Amino acid sequence: GDSVTQMEGPVTLSEEAFLTINCTYTATGYPSLFWYVQYPGEGLQLLLKATKADDKGSNKGFEATYRKETTSFHLEKGSVQVSDSAVYFCALSRTAYSGAGSYQLTFGKGTKLSVIP
């Protein structure tokens, strides 16, 4: 079945440091890939997405590139801020309609990021 593996946390960085959170996946076909963010006490928000190989998703200074050859979708940000402290989830869903399973999101276990001033 489909699966997502992301780096174990927690990750602690100083403000303005470079961030990378690794994410790799296993899936049949060509899934869509997502990064969701969960701020303390809140629900999940879509951060960025990519639907096909070599697509780059970006939002709020975060970027991730869909790498089919390495089945990866690593999240990066050049300069993190204290306000980026949150839990980040990598997820996938199937792209082509193939029944109910197409809509199910498969999540990684989450990576907690703490940014200190």
Place this chain on the structure above:
Amino acid sequence: EAQVTQNPRYLITVTGKKLTVTCSQNMNHEYMSWYRQDPGLGLRQIYYSMNVEVTDKGDVPEGYKVSRKEKRNFPLILESPSPNQTSLYFCASTSSLTRVSGPYEQYFGPGTRLTVT
């Protein structure tokens, strides 16, 4: 404002006392689902619904029931809660089934933190 709402946000109950967590979306989405989030396990799907009166099991359905009598609402029912159902629950919805291709990003509610003693 497009949103998914859940109630209650916090609930403490005792073993065996039936409870219902409500979920409502205002985006006219056909697909709705319930996830539970547990430390170290990420999010796992409990049940989903493709449309009114169409529901099916996700990965961890034991101990839960759902119903979908109206398009906008998708309540989660715990007939006889047990302590192992203590968790953070999220409702999610996604857009039209008439689209053949994705991405099927999902929109999440704010979460319901349930404690069963």
